[in-house]
Amino acid sequence: MTTQHRDAALSxxxxxxxxxLLDADRQRTETRIAVLGHDRDEMIQSAAQSASDDEHDPEGTSTxxxxxxxxxLLDQAQTHLVDLDLAVERLHDGTYGICAKCGQRIAIERLMILPAAKMCVGCAAHHRH
Structure with missing residues (x-):
């Protein structure tokens, strides 16, 4: 992997x-984690008060x-929080915006939409397949 830190540096x-963007995403993610944790805790407390092992709600899905x-969803949000922290570290050490796979600059447009992105569009698409 070649890195081109000078060419990839953000203004x-x-x-x-x-x-x-990273700070705002972090705040949203922390709020999501708090809400999901609260929902989970309420479900656990409700299940403990219920006599049934697998109570169904009126629409038929099991608790x-x-x-x-x-x-x-909670695991996904917590993983995203870690990704945001790693993105902040990359921002501080000057490697932010550089594709972890090919070493080329990640398009600023991609970073504006997905600020925790660590791969360029091409590498991310290839990585999924």
Whole structure:
């Protein structure tokens, strides 16, 4: 992997914008984690008060399924929080905006939409397949 730190460096205004995007994303993610954690805790407390092992709501989904769904969303949000922290580290050490796979600059447009992105569009698409 070749890195081209000089060519990939963000301008000071781009860095400030990205920092704001990362901070806003972090706040949204922390709020999401708090809400999901609260929902999970309420479900656990409700299940403990219920006599049934797999109580169904009126629409027919099991509480076990709902708990698993909330846990998956919570895990996803916590993983995203780690990704945001790693993006902040890359921003501080000057490697932010450089594709972790090919070493080329990640398009600023991609970073504006996905500020925690660590791969360029081409590498990310190839990585999924």
């Amino acid at each position: 000071p205004s781009e860095q400030a914008t990205i920092r704001q 076990a399924f709902e708990r698993a769904h909330i846990e998956a």
